[in-house]
Amino acid sequence: MIWETVVLALRAIRRNVLRSFLTVLGIVIGVAAVITMVTLGDGATEQVRADISSLGSNMLQVRPGQGFRGPGGVRMSAERFKISDAQAIQREIAGLKAVAPLSDQSAQAISGNRNWSTSVMGSTNDYLVVRDWPLENGRVFTGAELNSGSAVCILGATVAKELFGDQDPLGAFIRLDRLSCQVVGVLASKGQSSFGQDQDDLVMVPLRTMQRRIAGNTDVKAVMVSAMDGVSTEMIREDIEGLMRERRRISAGQDDDFHVRDMQEIVSTLTSTTRVLTTLLGAVAAVSLLVGGIGIMNIMLVSVTERTREIGTRLAIGAREGEVLMQFLIEAVVLSSLGGLFGIALGLGAAALGAHLLGMPFVLNPGIVVLAFVFSASVGVVFGFFPARRAARMDPIEALRHE
Amino acid sequence: MNDTAPESISSPLILLEGITKVYGSGPAAVHALKGVDLKIDKGEFVAVMGPSGSGKSTCMNILGCLDTPTAGAYRFKGVDVGGLSRDQRALLRRNFLGFVFQGFNLLSRTSALENVELPLIYRGVPAGERHAKARDALKAVGLEGWEFHTPAELSGGQQQRVAMARAMVIEPEVLMADEPTGNLDSTKGREIMDLLCSFNTERGVTIVMVTHDPGMAGYAGRIIQFLDGLIDSEGPGRRHAS
Incomplete structure (x- = not known):
C-alpha cells in the first residue's frame, strides 16, 4: 500500500x-546552499591542513619561554637552549627521525648591487629533513663545514631570485651583514605558508657559523624535531617535556619555562576556526531550508483545497482517513525528497565549480549529503502533515459537493 | 420507535426505520428527514425523486454510508450502520457500494484505466489483477480502446461510463447513482440508463438512483417520491422494454 501510494x-x-x-524550488536552493557551503568549508579546512602539513606534520618545536601569550603578554626571561639540549634530545628520546637545533635572526643579504632583507637560519642539515625540504640545486652542508662553522650558505628560492635573478647563484659569494659566504645550494620553493608568510625568504647557514660569526653567542633559539612515521607526536612531546624539565631542574608543581609545540595542535587550532565558519554558513543555509519547507506547506494547502473533489471521491x-493522510503526506515527502536530491546534485556541482575556481580541494562530505537528504525528507513530513490532516478530515459529502 | 424485527437470513438488503436527520440545533435547526421508513431488497432498481430540499439527497447520503442519521436505525445487510465509525463506514463503502455522481468525479489528468483502478488500489488488489479487472470493467461499459485517455479527452457520456466502470469494478452489492444523467443530453442519458439496467438485470446489482427526470425514473422498478423530509408516495416504474 505504501509503495502504491508512492x-x-x-x-x-x-x-x-x-x-x-x-514547490520544491525552496528546498532545492536550501539544500544546494547547505551542501555548497559545507563542502567549500571542508575544502578550506582541508587546504589549511595540507598547508600546515607542508611545514612537516609530524614536527614538534621546542622553545624556551611559555609559548603562546596573549597580546601584550611578556615572554618570561627563560634560560636559553644550548646545543647540548638538542644533543640530549637526540640521545635520549626514541622514535625521532631528525633533530635540528636552530637559531635565526634577520639580516641584510647583499650580492653585487642587489640588496635583500631576509632572515638567516643557522641550523644543521637535519633542518631540511625535519621540514621535508628538498634542494633545487647544489648540495647540503658537509660535516666539515658544520663542525668548523664555514662561511657557506644555502639560499631560499625567493632570496635566490631577488639576488641573482635568472643567473645561477651556485659558487657565488654573498654578504650576510658583514660575513661574506659562498652559495653551495638553492632550496626548492615551498611557497606561502597558510599564515601568508613567504617560506622561501631565508638563507641557511651552518648553526656554528650563525653562532660564531653572525649572532655572536652560543644560543639555540629552538629545537625542531620530527617523529618517525607511525610514532605518536603526543608521546614524543611528553618525553621531551620530561627530559627538558629534568635538564632545566624544574621541580614538580612548577610551571615549564619552555614550550613544546606540536604541529597537530596548530592544525587543530586553525581548522577549528574554519569549522566554526563552516557551521555558521551552514546554519544560514539551513534557514533557507526552513523557508523552503514553508513553501511546501503553502503549496500543499493550496493543493488540498484545489483537490477537494478528488479527496471527496476517494473518501x-x-x-x-489514514490512507488519505498518508497519500498527501507521502506526496509532500516525495516532493521534498526529490527537491533534496536535486539540491544535493546542484550543491555538489556548485561546490566543485567553486573549489575549482578558488583553487581549493573538493572534499565530499558524505555525512552532510545524507543529513541534507534526511532533513529535506523530514521537512516534507513536518510541513506536509498539517495539509494532509486537513485533507483526511474532510467531510466526504461537503468535499463531493465542492466546485 | 418501531419494534425492530429480529434479524434473519432473509432480512432486506437495506432497511431504514424512523430515520431523521437534523442539521444545526436550536431554533435554526433544519429537519431534513423527519422519520423515513424504507426497505430495499436485493436486486431492486429504485428511483428516488422529489423537489430540491425534499430530503432525497440527505437520504442518499445516509444510504451511501457517507452520513449518519440523527435518529432511527439503518441496517445494511443486517448491520447497524449508525454504530459504525468513520473508517468502518469507509470499509463498508469500499467493499459493498459503488458510486456514480452527476459531475462524474473522475481524477483529472489521470487515464481512464487508472481511474477505474482506484477503488482496487484501496482494496489492496495486486497490480496485475488490477489492470485486468479495470480493463474488463471498461470493456463492459463499451470503452475498450480508451484506457489511456484522460477525462479531458473524453466526452461527457464517456466520462460517465468510466465512472460507472469505476463503480462496478469492485462488483458492489449496491450502486448509488446521484443524478447520473443530469449533465448529459437525452441520447447520452438513455445510453447510461441502458447500462444501469443491464447491470441490474444481468449482474443482479441493486441500484438506488436519485433523479429529477421522470423519463429516467421510468427505467426503475420502483419510484419513491420525497416531499418535505418524508416519503410522499411510492409506485412501480415501468421497466423500459425496447
Missing part, C-alpha cells in the same frame, strides 16, 4: 511538473 504521489507530481518544480470510494 507511485500515486509520483503520478500526481508528474501531472503538474512546473508547479511541483516551483466515497472507501479511502480511510
Whole structure:
C-alpha cells in the first residue's frame, strides 16, 4: 500500500511538473546552499591542513619561554637552549627521525648591487629533513663545514631570485651583514605558508657559523624535531617535556619555562576556526531550508483545497482517513525528497565549480549529503502533515459537493 | 420507535426505520428527514425523486454510508450502520457500494484505466489483477480502446461510463447513482440508463438512483417520491422494454 501510494504521489507530481518544480524550488536552493557551503568549508579546512602539513606534520618545536601569550603578554626571561639540549634530545628520546637545533635572526643579504632583507637560519642539515625540504640545486652542508662553522650558505628560492635573478647563484659569494659566504645550494620553493608568510625568504647557514660569526653567542633559539612515521607526536612531546624539565631542574608543581609545540595542535587550532565558519554558513543555509519547507506547506494547502473533489471521491470510494493522510503526506515527502536530491546534485556541482575556481580541494562530505537528504525528507513530513490532516478530515459529502 | 424485527437470513438488503436527520440545533435547526421508513431488497432498481430540499439527497447520503442519521436505525445487510465509525463506514463503502455522481468525479489528468483502478488500489488488489479487472470493467461499459485517455479527452457520456466502470469494478452489492444523467443530453442519458439496467438485470446489482427526470425514473422498478423530509408516495416504474 505504501509503495502504491508512492507511485500515486509520483503520478500526481508528474501531472503538474512546473508547479511541483516551483514547490520544491525552496528546498532545492536550501539544500544546494547547505551542501555548497559545507563542502567549500571542508575544502578550506582541508587546504589549511595540507598547508600546515607542508611545514612537516609530524614536527614538534621546542622553545624556551611559555609559548603562546596573549597580546601584550611578556615572554618570561627563560634560560636559553644550548646545543647540548638538542644533543640530549637526540640521545635520549626514541622514535625521532631528525633533530635540528636552530637559531635565526634577520639580516641584510647583499650580492653585487642587489640588496635583500631576509632572515638567516643557522641550523644543521637535519633542518631540511625535519621540514621535508628538498634542494633545487647544489648540495647540503658537509660535516666539515658544520663542525668548523664555514662561511657557506644555502639560499631560499625567493632570496635566490631577488639576488641573482635568472643567473645561477651556485659558487657565488654573498654578504650576510658583514660575513661574506659562498652559495653551495638553492632550496626548492615551498611557497606561502597558510599564515601568508613567504617560506622561501631565508638563507641557511651552518648553526656554528650563525653562532660564531653572525649572532655572536652560543644560543639555540629552538629545537625542531620530527617523529618517525607511525610514532605518536603526543608521546614524543611528553618525553621531551620530561627530559627538558629534568635538564632545566624544574621541580614538580612548577610551571615549564619552555614550550613544546606540536604541529597537530596548530592544525587543530586553525581548522577549528574554519569549522566554526563552516557551521555558521551552514546554519544560514539551513534557514533557507526552513523557508523552503514553508513553501511546501503553502503549496500543499493550496493543493488540498484545489483537490477537494478528488479527496471527496476517494473518501466515497472507501479511502480511510489514514490512507488519505498518508497519500498527501507521502506526496509532500516525495516532493521534498526529490527537491533534496536535486539540491544535493546542484550543491555538489556548485561546490566543485567553486573549489575549482578558488583553487581549493573538493572534499565530499558524505555525512552532510545524507543529513541534507534526511532533513529535506523530514521537512516534507513536518510541513506536509498539517495539509494532509486537513485533507483526511474532510467531510466526504461537503468535499463531493465542492466546485 | 418501531419494534425492530429480529434479524434473519432473509432480512432486506437495506432497511431504514424512523430515520431523521437534523442539521444545526436550536431554533435554526433544519429537519431534513423527519422519520423515513424504507426497505430495499436485493436486486431492486429504485428511483428516488422529489423537489430540491425534499430530503432525497440527505437520504442518499445516509444510504451511501457517507452520513449518519440523527435518529432511527439503518441496517445494511443486517448491520447497524449508525454504530459504525468513520473508517468502518469507509470499509463498508469500499467493499459493498459503488458510486456514480452527476459531475462524474473522475481524477483529472489521470487515464481512464487508472481511474477505474482506484477503488482496487484501496482494496489492496495486486497490480496485475488490477489492470485486468479495470480493463474488463471498461470493456463492459463499451470503452475498450480508451484506457489511456484522460477525462479531458473524453466526452461527457464517456466520462460517465468510466465512472460507472469505476463503480462496478469492485462488483458492489449496491450502486448509488446521484443524478447520473443530469449533465448529459437525452441520447447520452438513455445510453447510461441502458447500462444501469443491464447491470441490474444481468449482474443482479441493486441500484438506488436519485433523479429529477421522470423519463429516467421510468427505467426503475420502483419510484419513491420525497416531499418535505418524508416519503410522499411510492409506485412501480415501468421497466423500459425496447
